[in-house]
Structures are given as C-alpha cells and as structure tokens.
Amino acid sequence: MSEPLLRVSGLATHFFTRAGVAKAVDGVDLSLARGRILGLVGESGSGKSVTGFSILGLVDAPGRIVGGSVRFDGTELVGLDAESLRQLRGRRIAMVFQDPMMTLNPVLTVGEQMILALRAHQRIGRTEALARGRDLLGTVGIPSPDERLRAYPHQLSGGMRQRVAIAIAMLHRPDLIIADEPTTALDVSIQGQILHEMRRLARETGVALIWITHDLAVVSNLADDIAVMYAGRIVESGPARDVLDRPRHPYTRGLLDSVPGDMPPGARLAQIPGSTPSLLHLPQGCSFRERCARAATGCATMPELIAAPGSPVAVRCHDPIGAAP
Amino acid sequence: MLGFVIQRLLQAVLVMIAMSILVFVGVYAIGNPIDVLLSPDADQRIRAETIARYGLDRPLWEQYLVFAGRLLQGDFGRSFIFGISVFDLVMSRLPATLELTLAATLGATLIGVPLGMYAGYRPNGALSKGIMAASVLGFSVPTFWIGIVLIFTFAVNLAWLPAGQRGATAALFGVEWSFLTVDGLRHLLLPALNLSLFKLALMIRLARAGTREVMLGETVRFARAAGLREGTILRRHVLKLIAIPLVTVFGLELASTLAFAVVTETIFSWPGVGKLIIDSISTLDRPVMVSYLVLVAFLFITINLIVDLSYALLDPRIRRGRG
Numbered sequence: 001m002s003e004p005l006l007r008v009s010g011l012a013t014h015f016f017t018r019a020g021v022a023k024a025v026d027g028v029d030l031s032l033a034r035g036r037i038l039g040l041v042g043e044s045g046s047g048k049s050v051t052g053f054s055i056l057g058l059v060d061a062p063g064r065i066v067g068g069s070v071r072f073d074g075t076e077l078v079g080l081d082a083e084s085l086r087q088l089r090g091r092r093i094a095m096v097f098q099d100p101m102m103t104l105n106p107v108l109t110v111g112e113q114m115i116l117a118l119r120a121h122q123r124i125g126r127t128e129a130l131a132r133g134r135d136l137l138g139t140v141g142i143p144s145p146d147e148r149l150r151a152y153p154h155q156l157s158g159g160m161r162q163r164v165a166i167a168i169a170m171l172h173r174p175d176l177i178i179a180d181e182p183t184t185a186l187d188v189s190i191q192g193q194i195l196h197e198m199r200r201l202a203r204e205t206g207v208a209l210i211w212i213t214h215d216l217a218v219v220s221n222l223a224d225d226i227a228v229m230y231a232g233r234i235v236e237s238g239p240a241r242d243v244l245d246r247p248r249h250p251y252t253r254g255l256l257d258s259v260p261g262d263m264p265p266g267a268r269l270a271q272i273p274g275s276t277p278s279l280l281h282l283p284q285g286c287s288f289r290e291r292c293a294r295a296a297t298g299c300a301t302m303p304e305l306i307a308a309p310g311s312p313v314a315v316r317c318h319d320p321i322g323a324a325p
Numbered sequence: 326m327l328g329f330v331i332q333r334l335l336q337a338v339l340v341m342i343a344m345s346i347l348v349f350v351g352v353y354a355i356g357n358p359i360d361v362l363l364s365p366d367a368d369q370r371i372r373a374e375t376i377a378r379y380g381l382d383r384p385l386w387e388q389y390l391v392f393a394g395r396l397l398q399g400d401f402g403r404s405f406i407f408g409i410s411v412f413d414l415v416m417s418r419l420p421a422t423l424e425l426t427l428a429a430t431l432g433a434t435l436i437g438v439p440l441g442m443y444a445g446y447r448p449n450g451a452l453s454k455g456i457m458a459a460s461v462l463g464f465s466v467p468t469f470w471i472g473i474v475l476i477f478t479f480a481v482n483l484a485w486l487p488a489g490q491r492g493a494t495a496a497l498f499g500v501e502w503s504f505l506t507v508d509g510l511r512h513l514l515l516p517a518l519n520l521s522l523f524k525l526a527l528m529i530r531l532a533r534a535g536t537r538e539v540m541l542g543e544t545v546r547f548a549r550a551a552g553l554r555e556g557t558i559l560r561r562h563v564l565k566l567i568a569i570p571l572v573t574v575f576g577l578e579l580a581s582t583l584a585f586a587v588v589t590e591t592i593f594s595w596p597g598v599g600k601l602i603i604d605s606i607s608t609l610d611r612p613v614m615v616s617y618l619v620l621v622a623f624l625f626i627t628i629n630l631i632v633d634l635s636y637a638l639l640d641p642r643i644r645r646g647r648g
C-alpha cells in the first residue's frame with residue numbers, strides 16, 4: 001500500500017503548567033489517505049484541538065510536542081523549521097476553527113483578509129487576488145460574492161462567516177483541511193448546510209478532511225473513517241460504518257447511546273456516567289476504567305490500540321464489546 | 326457615517342458652551358482684578374472709570390454674553406497687563422508649545438508602539454524585559470528631575486545641545502517654527518525628549534498589553550494557520566486590533582500636554598503658552614486666563630472629536646451610528 005497523505009504516529013503534546021504536566025495528547029495515531037474524510041470524535045477536553053494544532057505546528061507555550069511523528073506527503077513535520085512549516089500552512093494544510101466571529105479579524109474586510117492569505121504564499125496583485133477571492137466565495141456557496149468581499153465580518157451571518165473562513169482555507173487548494181468543530185457555534189439548520197457544502201467540496205476538489213467534533217451524529221454521514229479520542233489517546237478507529245454500527249470500545253458505545261437517534265419520543269438518552277477526568281489526575285492504566293461498566297482488575301494496565309485479526313477496527317480495550325469470550 | 330459625524334459635532338458644540346460658562350464663572354470667582362489693575366492709592370473716580378471701561382460693573386451673565394459674543398467674532402479681549410489683544414498674545418506663544426508637544430507625543434508614539442508590540446510579542450525575551458524595566462523608570466521619575474539631568478548631561482557636561490530657549494526659527498504659513506532650522510531642532514530636542522519620556526512609557530505599556538492579548542486570540546491563530554508571516558500578522562492584524570486605545574491615549578496626551586507643558590517649558594525657558602498662563606494667574610490677568618482656558622477646552626474637544634471620528638475609521642462596527 002502506498003504511503004497515506006498523512007500519518008500521525010505516537011504523537012505526544014504536553015502542557016507544562018504550574019499545576020503539573022497536562023498530557024493533552026499522549027500517543028495519538030492517525031492515518032488519512034488523499035481525498036478521504038476522517039472524523040475525530042471525543043468529549044470536550046479529550047485533546048482533539050491540540051491534535052489538530054500539533055499537526056500544523058501551532059502549539060503555543062506552555063505546550064510542546066514531546067514525541068511522535070507527523071508525516072505529511074513524505075515530509076516529517078515534527079521538528080521541521082518554522083519557515084518550512086509556515087509555507088505548508090494555508091498552502092497544503094489549512095485549518096478552519098469553531099467560531100468564525102473570533103477567527104476573522106473584525107476590522108478588516110473579507111476581501112482584505114483573503115488578499116493577506118493569498119499573499120502569504122504567492123506574489124499576486126490586488127485585483128487578481130480579489131478576483132480569486134470572489135471565485136472562492138462563489139465556490140463555497142456565498143451569494144453576491146462581490147458585495148461580500150467589501151463586507152466586514154460583523155455584517156455577515158454566522159453561517160456566512162464560516163463559509164468565508166472555509167473559502168480562505170481553500171484559497172490555495174490544499175491537500176488537507178483540518179476543521180475543528182466548524183459547525184458547533186452555528187444554528188442546527190445552518191450546521192446541515194455547511195456539512196452538505198463540505199461534503200460536496202471534498203468530493204469535487206479531492207481535498208482530504210479531518211473533521212473534529214464532539215458530536216458523533218455530525219460525522220455519521222460525513223466521514224469515511226472515524227477515530228474516537230479519550231483523554232489524549234485514540235481509543236477506537238476504523239471505517240465509519242464499522243465503528244458506528246458495531247462499536248467495540250465501551251466509550252464509543254457510550255457516545256453513540258447519548259446521540260438522539262431513532263429513539264421513541266420521550267425516551268431518555270443514556271449518559272456516560274461520571275465526567276471527563278482531569279488530565280492531571282488520570283487513573284492508572286486504562287484512562288476510561290473509572291467510568292466503565294466493564295472495568296475489571298486487568299484494566300489497571302494500559303491497553304494497546306490493536307485490531308483483532310481480520311477486523312478493520314482498532315480498539316484500545318482489554319475487554320472490547322463483542323469479542324469472543 | 327454622516328449622521329455619526331453630525332451627532333458628534335453637535336455634542337462638541339454643547340460641551341464647548343458648557344465649558345466656556347464654567348471657565349468664565351470659575352475665573353470670576355478668583356480674586357478681584359481691579360486690585361491688580363490700579364495702584365492702591367487710586368481715587369474713587371479713577372476706580373469707577375476703570376471698572377466701567379472693563380465692564381466689570383455689569384451683571385455676570387451680561388459680561389458672559391458680551392464675552393461669548395466677542396469670542397464668536399474672534400475677539401478674545403485685551404490683556405489687563407500687556408494691553409494687547411489676548412488672541413495675538415496667545416498666538417505668539419502657541420506655535421512654540423504646539424511643536425514641542427507634537428514632537429514629544431509623535432516621537433513617543435512612533436518609538437513606543439513598536440517597542441511595546443515587540444515586548445508583547447516576545448514577553449519572555451531579555452530585550453522585552455529591558456524595555457519594560459525602562460518603561461517603569463519613565464513612569465516613576467518626575468519630569469522636572471529628568472529635565473535637570475538632561476540639561477546637566479547634554480548641555481552642561483557634554484555641551485552637545487543648548488540648555489534652553491527656542492533657537493533660530495523659520496516661517497511657514499506666516500508662523501515661526503523651530504523645527505525648520507537645524508539650530509531650532511537642536512533646541513527642540515532636549516525639551517521634547519523630556520516631555521516624551523512619560524508618554525513613551527505609557528505607549529510601550531499600552532501596546533504591550535494589547536499585543537499580548539491579541540496574540541493569544543483566535544484571530545492570530547487563524548492567520549497563522551493560513552500561513553501568514555509573523556511580521557504581516559503584527560503589522561496588518563495586531564496593529565489594527567490594538568489601535569483604538571493607542572489613538573485614545575495619543576489624543577489625551579496631546580491635548581493635556583498642549584495645555585500643561587508648563588514644567589518642561591519653565592525648565593528649558595521654552596517661550597510657550599504654559600509659561601504665559603502661570604504668569605497671568607499670578608497677575609490675575611483675567612482675559613488671558615479665560616481665553617486660555619477656553620482655548621484649552623476647545624483644543625480638548627476638537628482632539629476628542631477627531632479621536633472619536635477616527636474610531637469609526639478604525640473599527641467598522643462603530644460606524645452604524647451607535648448611541
């Protein structure tokens with residue numbers, strides 16, 4: 001098999017705070033082929049955003065990548081010099097964030113921000129840059145793009161702003177876009193539109209996507225593959241259908257049960273008992289065992305992320321669901 | 326935008342009227358100028374005559390209306406002491422103060438903002454710590470003391486620069502300016518430096534605080550994720566985002582220094598308006614005091630108005646005619 005577009009292995013990013021070392025990402029493995037969509041799912045605080053930032057080399061102090069590797073299209077990104085990383089960002093790997101109200105600059109017009117993003121990687125005149133920006137705004141489904149180029153972010157609706165952010169991310173036709181909860185701040189109806197738009201764009205342009213979300217329902221009809229994250233580690237990963245239909249990790253099961261799917265009206269949603277543990281006080285062994293109904297004494301050692309023979313799904317559990325007794 | 330401008334202009338006019346009344350009444354309450362104008366042995370007739378000549382016998386409101394009416398025609402009255410038009414008197418001093426103040430405030434801003442932004446960008450660097458330590462000095466050491474040290478070092482010991490006065494001037498728009506001649510610039514340097522140190526410290530602190538905050542925000546993260554160079558992020562994103570407090574303080578400092586540059590002007594014998602007002606207070610030269618204070622109020626209000634309007638230029642969210 002040829003090398004995938006992105007292969008993350010053993011990635012570890014720790015935050016060295018006064019209260020102690022927060023191992024926000026502690027041995028993450030991911031793999032993504034060209035044109036594929038990977039859903040990275042987990043409760044908030046599980047380290048999804050930090051994983052995304054680590055791939056781009058955008059971890060701020062007091063955080064630091066302390067180990068592992070990020071191979072992107074044949075290049076090792078961990079330890080790469082700052083200028084090479086910058087040239088990669090926005091051009092070959094782009095990122096979209098949760099709240100476009102916070103990410104777009106409120107005092108610059110949309111057009112101005114697109115010009116800045118274009119000029120980060122190529123010499124291009126204003127007129128030409130604006131023409132390119134207008135094309136992209138049209139591509140992401142923004143009506144009357146000429147007017148929008150002259151608009152300031154506050155003059156656009158939330159959905160429009162996020163489309164602008166997506167257009168900026170797509171300016172250089174990147175190979176990979178990391179979308180960090182891009183619909184979480186939006187109304188439900190807008191969420192659907194943006195999801196639909198992204199699926200179409202990914203299909204048309206062949207861009208690979210890492211779609212970060214805490215909401216399994218969002219990725220269920222978007223992602224080709226799913227990786228479930230808990231306390232800085234991947235606990236289950238594999239093709240979306242397999243993970244969603246036959247979850248093997250108790251945590252994935254718990255996440256699925258808490259999604260309001262086709263349930264009889266009035267039925268209570270199952271909640272995972274307990275709450276996300278503090279990264280500073282993780283239990284010995286499996287990080288999930290204190291919330292796990294299946295936990296046993298064997299769980300005091302950390303399980304490996306492995307696939308059963310013949311299964312496409314890898315799971316980090318001593319006693320996965322549906323395993324032969 | 327036009328509505329916003331008109332609204333601000335109206336507010337400015339109202340404030341100006343209120344200020345002129347306050348100033349007029351306030352100065353009226355200080356001493357009795359007639360005691361200064363006349364020698365103690367002047368007889369009753371001369372006394373009454375003088376009072377009538379200056380309109381001091383009429384009710385306060387009438388005096389104010391006369392004063393305000395003349396003001397509108399550009400007539401600021403006549404100095405009790407110098408006997409010449411107050412307008413000419415103040416105008417002969419104002420350019421000196423204006424250029425001193427502008428040099429100090431602009432210099433402090435142009436140097437302080439980049440230094441502060443650097444210190445905010447690299448908060449833990451050795452250079453940043455040096456900049457911040459120096460800015461504490463700028464805050465805590467009194468102006469008059471720095472002025473004397475400057476004169477002692479550069480004028481007396483090293484003899485590089487003159488210790489006071491304005492030096493040679495050249496005319497521009499019919500006004501004499503020092504900054505147009507080399508000798509004038511040499512005279513301007515020390516007092517401007519003296520006056521700018523506090524502002525420099527202020528600008529450094531403001532720019533640093535703003536930069537630190539913005540650098541941690543999502544806008545910068547998104548710009549970095551788009552591959553923008555750090556220099557571009559600082560110049561195009563951060564500078565614009567921190568501009569409003571900087572412009573505000575620039576305006577306030579400019580206005581207050583125009584009005585109260587008196588300490589520096591005294592130390593460096595700079596013939597500006599600061600010295601004029603101190604003299605006029607000690608001689609109870611009421612027209613000079615009143616006109617000067619009205620002028621200061623006018624400057625404050627004008628600068629405030631410009632600052633307010635520049636907010637709208639800097640931040641599109643304000644343009645919608647808020648409040």
Ligand SMILES: Nc1ncnc2c1ncn2[C@@H]1O[C@H](COP(=O)(O)OP(=O)(O)O)[C@@H](O)[C@H]1O
Nearest residue numbers: 015022024043044045046047048049050051279
């Ligand atoms: N700047 C930071 N300083 C200290 N700890 C941080 C910082 N950023 C993230 N972390 C740690 O990393 C954990 C994971 O954060 P994040 O990746 O944002 O979670 P998610 O995106 O899954 O909600 C946080 O719970 C926190 O403990």
Ligand SMILES: [Mg+2]
Nearest residue numbers: 048049180181
């Ligand atoms: Mg997050």
